[in-house]
Structures are given as C-alpha cells and as structure tokens.
Amino acid sequence: MRTRTSWGLLVFCNLLIGAFFIWRLQTDNQQAFLPGEATHGHHQIELACEACHIPFEGVPQKACLDCHAEELEMANDSHAESVFSDPRNLAELELLNARLCVSCHVEHRPGMVTSMGVTVPDDHCFHCHFDIAEQRPTHTEMDFNTCATAGCHNFHDNRALYEDFLLEHSDEPGVLVTPLVSKRDEPEALGPPLSFGDHDAPADREVDPALLAEWAGTVHARTGVNCSDCHVAEDPKALWDDSPTHKACKSCHENEVSGFLGGKHGMRIASGLSPMSPSLARLSMDPEAMERELGCTSCHDAHKFDTTRAALDSCLGCHADNHSKSYKDSPHFKLWQEEVSGIGVPGSGVSCATCHLPRESHKKGDDKWVLVQHNQNKNLQPNEKMIRGVCMECHGLSFSIDALADPVLIERNFQGQPSRHVESVDMAVQRAIEDLKRKKK
C-alpha cells in the first residue's frame, strides 16, 4: 500500500512538472525552456522563439537570412555561401561548415561567445588560411587570433579593408577638404502646403491648438500631410486612430520604418513582442527613461517631427553609457552646435544620428535618393562597417581605421587623436611597391 502511494505520488509529481512545461510550450512565453541568455544581437527577441526556431527542425539557415540576407549582400560578403560551393573547398568545410550561420554563431551559450556574437575561437581563420605567411610575408609574425583585430579583417564585411580600397585611399588626410554629410531627401509631397486652419481632424475630437500649431510648422504640413493621413485606423470600419503606430508612418516612410523594424529599436515589434524599452537594454540607460517604449514618435515627437531633436536629444534622453555621455565634450558636438545655430554650413555638424543612423544613397530611377538608415545594426558591429558610409564622409581612410581601432578614444567620443596606428594601409602600399619592383625586374 505504502509503495503504491509512493509510486502514485512520484507519477503525479512528474505529470505536474510535465504539464507545466508543455503548457508553457503552447503559450507565447517559453522562457522556461531558454537554456541560456542570447547574444547582444538577439537578446531583445530571445523570447520570440519562433523568429529563429521551427519546431523539430532547429534553426534553418532561412531564419538567419530573413533578417540578415540584405545586410550580407550589401557588405559584399567575403565568405558568402557561393565561395564554399566550390568542391575544392570541401575539406575545409568539414572543419568548419561556413555555409551555415549557426556554425559560427550559436545562440544561448553565453560562455562560448567572443566578439560580434561569434562562438568559434578567434583563430578559426587558421582552418583555411594556415599558409597565409607564405602569400603575405608581412603577416609572418602575426598570430591567427589577431586576424579580426580592429582595422585588419572581418569575416563578412571588408568593404573598407580590401587591398585595392586601402591603396586607393592611402594618401588621404585625417580630415577631408570638404567634410560634409549628404543632404537628406524628403518623400514626395502629398498635396499643396497646409496651414493651421486646414486641419481635417474629426469635428467630434477635442483638438489641442498647441498640437495643431506644432503640426502646422512641420514639413508634414508643408507637403500636404493632414491629420487623417497619419491617424489612419487599422480597423477599416474606424475612421480615426488616436495613437497611430509605425504602420501609419510606413505609408510614406517605408525605407525608414523597415530599417527601424530591423534595428535595435524596432526588432521586438517586428517579432511580435512588446516595444523595446530602455529597461530591457544591456547598454547603460538613463534611470529616468527606463519605462519608455520605443516607436517612431518616441524620438520624433508625435506632432513636431523635429529631426534636430531626433538626431541628438532623443538619443541622449535614454542612452547613458560613457560614449554617449562624452559626446557633448567632443569636437563632433561643437560642429553640430555650429550647424544648428546657423554658423556652420548644412551637413557640417555631427550628431548621434550622423554616425549611428547615417544617410545612405539609394537609386531612384536615374536619380540619387538620400535616406536615413534607421537600422543601426547595418553599421554598428564590427565598427569597420562604419568607415565607408559614415567616417569617410569627413575623414581619410587611415585616420578612420586608427580611430575606430582605439576603444578608449571611442569611449571618450573621439576627443583627441587615435593612440595607435593600424598598419593596414601601410602594408597595402608596401606590397604594391614590391609588386611594382618585381614587375620592373
């Protein structure tokens, strides 16, 4: 009898545990199964399991490419899947299957992660490039765990680091002759300019005149964007939405909203989770901002849509790490103040957004179309991704490489000069001279 009771209790206890976990598996919150924290790139969406996992199929390559394919294509990926399709590379693939993202980027293994969310040892290049010193004598004394040292090589994105590019920009000064960022283009106007009295908010709504005045002073009013164009309800039966979301913005700002949803600020919304909030961030944030939620209007304001505020004050309203806190002592901020006050020419100032939400050229027919890239991931890490699209608008290549390779200088928000020199450009020049000599012989 006693044995039966014991067995009964044992079975009941196990069924209870099993039922709890299986119930969690059926809900949106599957945290009970989380085996370890995710990397800095994915921690925001670590509870959106289905964003990466397919039940009983693991993490398919498609899940990674759904978010990162465009970025890899843009980066002219040095180790694209096609590189490994060559049958001569089969032996190397057995050592490291570089065709799959998850071979080098394993999630939920905190102790395995090095920099950039990489989970293979730093000297993994050795597998295929063990004889590099024979091809590049300058590399003889270098260890394989220094390949990805700042300013040398990246596995995917070497747009600013390949030899021809280094040579082409080898003689540039620290600061270029015309250090200006491109002018941002506006979407096409929806109609003729509108003024305060032209607003089309429903008569039964109590409208705050201060909000209307803010709207009347914006580019929205100047380009014919009326109240009803943004306050569009998602429910087709409703005519008005008091709190429109990014979906309303998307009708005119598709590129910007796509970038926002792909970046650190919007990736939670894109994965069906609650909006990102500073309280969920791993970076240092202002304690007073912890409960804020991120959407388009968190930075741009709901009616003012002040891009000057969005480019700086909105960022510093939440971000409180040393780099952010040092900004107002930096030469970049001085330039920004001069531009905003009208002393500096347009495009000469450097705000947070200038570097982290940079202006990018897009093709629109035969024209160039400059838009703000709202996906910070596209030029955040490794930071050499920033060189071509951001730093080189104002600085020479060698100076940019040196500055981004200096973590102390970055933390001080570029107050001062780089403390070390990366020899990438010098090596490229040296090799070119040697090649020339060889050819002459």
Add this chain to the structure above:
Amino acid sequence: MLRGIEARGLVTAAASAVTLVIIISLAVIPYSRTVRQNIPFDILWRSGLWQQVTGFLLLGFSLMCLALYFRKHWRRLWFGSFSSWRVLHGILGVAGLIVLVAHTGMRFGSNLNLALMIVFVAANLGGALAAGSIWSRYQFARHLSHKWRRRIIWIHVLILSPLPALIALHILSIYYF
C-alpha cells in the same frame, strides 16, 4: 568478505561523488579559445553529435542506477547479492557524474536545464550521503541508526523524483528547438 569490499566500494563512491559534486558546483570548464588544440576536448560541447552521445549515455547510466530499486523489491528475479548491487549503483552514480562533466562542461545553464542540473547534482550528493551512512554501519560501533539511514535514503529518492519528467522535457526541448 563482501562486507569489507562493499564498505570500501561505498566509501570510495561516496567520496568520489562528493568531490565531483563540489567541483561541478564551483568550477566551469571554459570553451577553448583556439582551434589549434592537441586534444580537441571542446568538441564535446560544440558538436551536436557528441552532445547526443554523452546525453544518452547519461540517460543510460541513470536507468541502470534505477535497477537497484527493482533488485530490492523483486529480489527473486535478480542475480547477485544486494550488497554488490549497491556498490555497482554507487559506481554508476560516480560514472554518471563524470559523463555529466563531459555533457555540460560543468555549466548549469538556465531555467529547465538549470533545474535538471540542480536535481541531478543534488540527487548524487544525496546518494553519496546515503552510501556514507551505510558505510558507517560497517566502520564504526556508534553509527547512524537504521531509522536515520532510511531517512537519508528517502531524501536521496525524494530529490530524484522529478528527474524523469525533467530528463524527458530536456530531451524534448533539444529536438523541439
């Protein structure tokens, strides 16, 4: 004679289990920072195949440990003395801890995995205490009473009780995700 062997076996198993439990609880084997290792031990935690090999080996050891219960209650169906089965149980418990090191690298993980690790390690510690209490009966004139030995063994069994569900869920989660 057997009593002497059993006593030595039990105390060795108990001491080894306690040592392993302390090491597992306090240390972590770091992942290798180089691909140029002479012995690529890292493969145990990096390769899905090796994770399955060590995982199912651990499951096998756990099931074999369970055989002691059946030997105790269905003694007519089994061969060998109960004492020798108890020593074997202790050895399998220690072997299980060694495989646990190979399976986890002494990382406890989070949530479900953390619960499983705590239960597994605690159950082994309980087993070591039970083995020690039985050994003390042979070794010392003033040993723990039968009542207390039974209580310790029950604690060992009680800690073990959620293990089947946790192991099943762990295996399910690995293949599900």
